[in-house]
Amino acid sequence: MMTPFTAHTGVGVPLRRSNVDTDQIIPAHFLKRVSREGFEEGLFSRWREDPTFVLNQPGYAGGSVLVTGPDFGTGSSREHAVWALMQYGFRVVVSARFGDIFRGNSGKQGLLTAEVAQPDVELILKHLENNPGAEVTVDLTERTVVAGDIHAAFQVDDYTRWRLLNGLDDISLTLRHADEIDRFESGRPAFTPRVTAATGEPGT
Amino acid sequence: MGQTLAEKVWASHVVHRAEGEPDLLYIDLHLVHEVTSPQAFEGLRAAGRPVRRPDLTVATEDHNVPTTLGPITDPVSRTQLEALKRNCAEFGIVHHERGKLGQGIVHVIGPELGLTQPGMTIVCGDSHTSTHGAFGALAFGIGTSEVEHVLATQTLPLRPFRTMAITVEGELPPGVSPKDIILAVINRIGTGGGQGYVLEYRGSAIEALSMEGRMTICNMSIEAGARAGMVAPDETTFAYLKDRPHAPQGADWDAALEWWRSLRTDPDASFDAEVVIDAAELTPYVTWGTNPGQSVPLGEAVPDPASFGDEDARQAAERALEYMDLRPGTSMREIAVDTVFLGSCTNGRIEDLRTAAEVLRGRRVADGLRMLVVPGSHAVRLQAEAEGLDQVFTEAGAEWRLAGCSMCLGMNPDQLSPQERCASTSNRNFEGRQGARSRTHLVSPAVAAATALRGTLSSPADLSEPAPREVSAR
Numbered sequence: 001m002m003t004p005f006t007a008h009t010g011v012g013v014p015l016r017r018s019n020v021d022t023d024q025i026i027p028a029h030f031l032k033r034v035s036r037e038g039f040e041e042g043l044f045s046r047w048r049e050d051p052t053f054v055l056n057q058p059g060y061a062g063g064s065v066l067v068t069g070p071d072f073g074t075g076s077s078r079e080h081a082v083w084a085l086m087q088y089g090f091r092v093v094v095s096a097r098f099g100d101i102f103r104g105n106s107g108k109q110g111l112l113t114a115e116v117a118q119p120d121v122e123l124i125l126k127h128l129e130n131n132p133g134a135e136v137t138v139d140l141t142e143r144t145v146v147a148g149d150i151h152a153a154f155q156v157d158d159y160t161r162w163r164l165l166n167g168l169d170d171i172s173l174t175l176r177h178a179d180e181i182d183r184f185e186s187g188r189p190a191f192t193p194r195v196t197a198a199t200g201e202p203g204t
Numbered sequence: 205m206g207q208t209l210a211e212k213v214w215a216s217h218v219v220h221r222a223e224g225e226p227d228l229l230y231i232d233l234h235l236v237h238e239v240t241s242p243q244a245f246e247g248l249r250a251a252g253r254p255v256r257r258p259d260l261t262v263a264t265e266d267h268n269v270p271t272t273l274g275p276i277t278d279p280v281s282r283t284q285l286e287a288l289k290r291n292c293a294e295f296g297i298v299h300h301e302r303g304k305l306g307q308g309i310v311h312v313i314g315p316e317l318g319l320t321q322p323g324m325t326i327v328c329g330d331s332h333t334s335t336h337g338a339f340g341a342l343a344f345g346i347g348t349s350e351v352e353h354v355l356a357t358q359t360l361p362l363r364p365f366r367t368m369a370i371t372v373e374g375e376l377p378p379g380v381s382p383k384d385i386i387l388a389v390i391n392r393i394g395t396g397g398g399q400g401y402v403l404e405y406r407g408s409a410i411e412a413l414s415m416e417g418r419m420t421i422c423n424m425s426i427e428a429g430a431r432a433g434m435v436a437p438d439e440t441t442f443a444y445l446k447d448r449p450h451a452p453q454g455a456d457w458d459a460a461l462e463w464w465r466s467l468r469t470d471p472d473a474s475f476d477a478e479v480v481i482d483a484a485e486l487t488p489y490v491t492w493g494t495n496p497g498q499s500v501p502l503g504e505a506v507p508d509p510a511s512f513g514d515e516d517a518r519q520a521a522e523r524a525l526e527y528m529d530l531r532p533g534t535s536m537r538e539i540a541v542d543t544v545f546l547g548s549c550t551n552g553r554i555e556d557l558r559t560a561a562e563v564l565r566g567r568r569v570a571d572g573l574r575m576l577v578v579p580g581s582h583a584v585r586l587q588a589e590a591e592g593l594d595q596v597f598t599e600a601g602a603e604w605r606l607a608g609c610s611m612c613l614g615m616n617p618d619q620l621s622p623q624e625r626c627a628s629t630s631n632r633n634f635e636g637r638q639g640a641r642s643r644t645h646l647v648s649p650a651v652a653a654a655t656a657l658r659g660t661l662s663s664p665a666d667l668s669e670p671a672p673r674e675v676s677a678r
Contacts, residue, residue, distance in 0.1 A: 019395055019495050023634040028615040032268065032280040034242035036286045046636050062284060069516060071396040077331040078240065079347035098394055100431050100526060101331060105347035145495055157363065157677050159226055170349070174357045174368055177220045177228055184230050185220045189463070191456035193319050194259040194299050
């Protein structure tokens, strides 16, 4: 069970960059842990070496809504990127476009990826840059993002929204269809490959 | 109306469909490696769930492994590899360990073992799973929660993808490779252009490619934002698969072949988007920036950020040039590199090694330049040694390594130092990808080899001329 997500209000953090790939969110050498904890120290670790980086500015301390340029979360499939953002304290990322795998991973973990039109993202970025510490309210029921005078609609697919609102996890939902999985399996063609240790050596 | 290849494979794997829900898709093959699986196995244990189909699951060690002989000295890497071994033993999964014949990069061993076949659904906790689409499989990367989901249920809930045709017609000029095709595609549609799509590569230039070449192209679909890329299976595909260890045998082969031959986009099917590229106009591509879309033909210069109309692209270019320490207007051929990396799931197959060896044969890499040659799998390594390619590499002054992901990502001992510049046959030139503050230029194997010889970004066609005076980039 995930924690249900209905609405969230928190300090908005403006990250004015596009194409923030998951290698920037968390570099590979932080991915060696075998547990799910402790990834916050890797979050944007290379950028955090710069004292002027937004997460190092006291005005944005305790931020929980990340507002950023288009194509956030592209690249590697590492779910560690989502864990790092959530363990650092983020509950929502606002962007005009997300990497597909990142968006899917976020939905599984309860991190809301709110797709907001780029002109509205730009307005929110400016508002947050001019007003460090300003709060952003994200309402999943209404699908709205509110920051100061800015009211923006966001997109999220209906199924993900339903799962987030109810805090449902996918495996339990799928296992309701166990009979159908059994039936499908019994009809699979005989020629589909099975992995066996005994099967020979690879060629090239 | 007819169906596209992707739609056919999708439709044949739907377990459950209901209004307002994603389709529940059956997964034929699940590839597992050490980095994205430990938390998934932990989740199974916590919930008391078994692996539903260990016989449709296979594991290998690739991201963390050193590519030199000897023990794994990094205790954290060692712990992760030991966790995989323990998890595979506990859940009954075949595991290809370092030093054993089946080991290698997960996207190299699947096809090699004949486990990757047309019409299958294939997933792995790795975004370059798109590689397997070269066989006409629907193959895509997933996150760790999804890895756990597939281990537990052998299915995934998924929204249908849209479809995009990438049609490459005509004949590639000499010296232009599959890597150049895909770099040109990403340059054209951008790193976000493929988001939400399955790309189908088609046209005479694609049909003419070997399986290795098709894998290189499908591999980098994710760099255009697409989770999957596909090529319709044909005689080239069937010839590659015939007699592989897990390929169907006898009557099963005939039955499989009949199904595989049906896996083509119907003439009356329509794609949601289409991009057409003229193969004859392509030249070797190299990247100048910090994402795979920031590239130019090798013969051109570093672009001026001011030339980008889009404000966002201009800012990204400025930041990239600062990171890469490059000035607008510098000819790409004048950029000197410290290291050349030949390998990865993009270009670590036997054909890639043959191409590079052909360029290097009888020559020496430039003074002071380091070249790493890392076969994609143990089997590729043995094949290359049987052909004497290892001799060519070592005589040229390159290092001949063991199989693994190596310098593609900064996760094992093969890393660049800060500010070190590399011509790399891998797939990502992101900031810090090959080591903290490292600088990456993505290139084809032929360009990698020529660059190693001249010390500056070069193609084999440049080799008859003397190397240009080395200039520092800034």
